[in-house]
Amino acid sequence: MARSQSQTVSLADVADAAGVSAQTVSRVVRGSDSVRPETRDKVRAAMDDLGYRPSFAGRSLKAGRYSSIGLVMLNITDTGNMLRLEGITSAAAAEDHAITLMEMAPGETLSLTEASRRMSALPVDGMIFNLNRMVPDFREFKPLPGLDTVIITMLEHPTCSTVDNDQMGCSEMIVSHLLEHGHANVHFISGPELSISGAQREEGYYEALASRGIPAPEVLRGDWTADSGYEAGARLAADPTCTAIYASNDAMAYGVAVAMHDAGKRIPEDVSLVGVDDSLGLFVPHNGLTTVRFDNRQVGLWAFRKVTGTHDMPRGRQHVLIPGTLVKRGTVAAPPSR
Amino acid sequence: MARSQSQTVSLADVADAAGVSAQTVSRVVRGSDSVRPETRDKVRAAMDDLGYRPSFAGRSLKAGRYSSIGLVMLNITDTGNMLRLEGITSAAAAEDHAITLMEMAPGETLSLTEASRRMSALPVDGMIFNLNRMVPDFREFKPLPGLDTVIITMLEHPTCSTVDNDQMGCSEMIVSHLLEHGHANVHFISGPELSISGAQREEGYYEALASRGIPAPEVLRGDWTADSGYEAGARLAADPTCTAIYASNDAMAYGVAVAMHDAGKRIPEDVSLVGVDDSLGLFVPHNGLTTVRFDNRQVGLWAFRKVTGTHDMPRGRQHVLIPGTLVKRGTVAAPPSR
DNA sequence: TCAGAAAATGTTATCGCTAACATGAACATG
DNA sequence: CATGTTCATGTTAGCGATAACATTTTCTGA
Structure with missing residues (x-):
């Protein structure tokens, strides 16, 4: 006999229907043990009958908390972002928190300050920024008081905790892996200039070579696309000194x-090749591409735990880089003997 | 001289500081024009000084709305889901709405009723379910009164509006395209059995052939992975009657x-091939894979507009299928002449 | 200059919920 | 049977914002 009820049903309505006070209904809703079973059943019946649902606004106005974390993303369409998002949402689900998602439209001027101001008008207890592009006010940005803020970025921030994949370490792993196979040098294909992760991979690449006293050959600039990788690959195929290539993502x-293949060179017999991302299912030479896999889920998880202070996270500001894993497959071998 | 203020600052605090009433502050916040400029400036100064931020809870308790839509996803890690998510968030940004995201953990029993109950305790005016798996209570599910619900799924629902990609139409396009090139028949590689979209593509395939009186050859069962596609491809390469293949996704x-290639057959000279998704950047034979691209952003956009009733959406329940686009590249040609 | 209109600002009540306290009922103890 | 103790339930107030109404101030025009 549930009445169809278009208006919202409040605690008071249920209280009236059940012949008790609103407070008692509230106790039933929250599962307090100091309610007589028969009263509880009566109240429950009234709730079902009226279709009562607790009001988020009323509850959180009283509580002063929202149990929700705001997430600002610059763009979503990217495997890494997606995995971070999943890390965050699954951590949130585990802690009984909701996620309020806001996208910074690509057209807008990207500003942390502005994004943070807008997010602060939403029901959030803290916020996470997922940055994968440079934003102009990164260093100047100050988090709003009372709203803990974690930024997913490789760069350290003066006041906010930060977390991301360890891009420098990734380059070190790759260069080291290739050199250990006997290659004299490693050629690098970069990502687009504006990409922070690309810039860090490049910096790590230079540093890895420099620390070993190896002069870096000219870097080829790509844009993450397979096409740009093809172009760079065609140029490197013509370079007889090139025996090892570090492409800064798998698509390239x-x-x-x-x-x-088109130039008649075999991988890994003639040229060794390493990518980054582990995003390819099947790879042309059957043995599969040697690559680095990042744990983006872990990055999201860490950001969530840090911003909520769960899991005994240390209090203060932290800068954490989550290391990737070198996945050894079939595209790295010793250089051809001359 | 901004004071560092750890407590939250309310309208009343600002009102006290500015020497006006809370209502006047409220008017300034909402940009009412009936405030004298000098009063407005005084209030603004006090707001800045105290670091005032409007309370979502207070505002929405009064307003009775949240300007936010709940989104339930079963899993996020999938390109299509991601694009739908982006369609939804960008539509939401345009309408000044927020998105409250909830993930149904894979381990849980998937139930629309349960998900809807949990979502209803969050600040949402309506909700969107993104289903890409079967849920047990799909048909029985009744949306909560007052919370408009849209389901992203191919299946029609008795009470909720639904939207998704037109999978049947996709199969019709592909089969028709291949037959027009003179192929006598089309072989099909299916997705995993539990996938709804896979099942619909398969059904559309059968229907497309049946409507032309062509008997369907045995269907090979895949699981979306390139590996399963390889296996099916190896079997089809051994079948001399097979000249046209419809793989139900690009990876396969x-x-x-x-x-x-391994079997020494050329594409498209010996075998024509069509995929679905347009998810591959570069394709082995340089000319690129002929495929169908779905407009998942549009699906998300439609779901959002429908649930909020913006953009003059018709009132009642609707079932909408967004057509994909056949992207003609280089893997379809006439069959080899015997 | 002053009534009357218009503009600016203040007061009250309320949205739904719950902490803190108050009350009443049932029960135990001497 | 009086008294204290526990348990169940009710009452009050207030979280922050704002619509509706009330009041004060300012402006207009004869």
Whole structure:
């Protein structure tokens, strides 16, 4: 006999229907043990009958908390972002928190200050910024008081905790892996200039070579696409000194592989190749692409735990880099003997 | 001289500081024009000084709305889901709405009723379910009164509006395209059995052939992965009657292409191949894979507009299928002449 | 200059919920 | 049977913002 009720039903309505006070209904809703079972059943019946649902606004106005974390993303369409998002949402689900998502439209001027101001008008106890592009006010940005803020970025921030994949370490792993196989040098294909992660991979690459006293060959600029990798690969195929290639993502590595194939060069017999992301299912030469896999889920998880202070997270500001894993497959071998 | 203020600052605090009433502050916040400029400036100064931020709870308690839509996803890690998510968030940003995201953990029993109950305790005016798996209570599910609900799914629902990609139409396009090139028949590689979209593509495939009186050859069962595509491709390469293959996603089509290459068959000279998703950047034979691209952003956009009733959406329940686009590239040609 | 209109600002009540306290009922103890 | 103790339930107030109404101030025009 549930009445169809278009208006919202409040605690008071249920209280009236059940012949008790609103407070008692509230106790039933929250599962307090100091309610007589028969009263509880009566109240429950009234709730079902009226279709009562607790009001988020009323509850959180009283509580002063929202149990929700705001997430600002610059753009979503990217595997890494997606995994971070999943890390955050699953951590949130585990802690009984909701996620309020806001996208900074690509057209807008990207500003942390502005994003933070807008997010602060939403029901959030803290916020996470997922930055994958440079924003002009990164260093100047000050988090709003009372709203803990974690930024997912490789760069350290003066006041906010930060977390991201360890891009420098990734380059070190790759360069080291290739050199250990006997290559004299490693050629690098970069990402687009504005990408922070690309810039860090590049910096790590230079540093890895420099720390070993190896002069870095000219870097080829790509834009993450397989096409740009193909182009770079075609140029490297013509360079007889090039025996090892570090493409800064898998899509470009794929392009390199196709270019090498077209140029009649074999992988890994003639050229060793490493990518980054572990985003390719099947790879042209069957043995699969050697690559670095990042734990983006872990990045999201860490950001969530830090911003909520769960899991005994240390209090103060932290800068954490989550290391990736070198996945050794079939595209790295010793250089051809001259 | 901004004071560092750890407590939250309310309208009343600002009112005290500015020497006006709370109502006047409220008017300034909402940009009412009936405030004298000098009063407005005084209030603004006090707001800045105290670091005032409007309370979402207070505002929405009074307003009775949240200007936020709940989104339930079963899993996020999938390109299509991601694009739908982006469609939803960008539509939401345009309408000044927030998105409250909830993930149904994979381990849980998936139930629309349960998800809807949990979501209803969050600050949402309506909700969107993004279903990409079967849920047990799909037909029985009744949306909560007052909370408009849209389900992203191919299946029609008795009470909720639904929207998704037109999978049947996709199969019709592909089969028709292949037959027009003179192929006598089309072989199909399916997705995993539990996938709704896979089932619909398969049904559309059968229907497209049946409507033309062509008997369908045995269907090969895949699981979306390139590896399963490779396996199916290897079997089809051994079948001399097979000249046209419809792989129900691009990854499997990729696997087919590699298998064909390994078996010494050329694409499209010996075998024509079509995939679905347009998810591959570069394709082995340079000319690129002919495929169908779905407009998942549009699906998300529609769901949002429908649930909020913006953009003159018709009132009642609707079931909308957004058509995909056949992207003609280089993997379809006439069958080899015997 | 002053009534009357218009503009600016203040007061009250309320949205739904719950902490803190108050009350009343049932029960135990001497 | 009086008294204290526990348990169940009710009452009050207030979280922050704002619509509706009330009041004060300012402006207009004869």
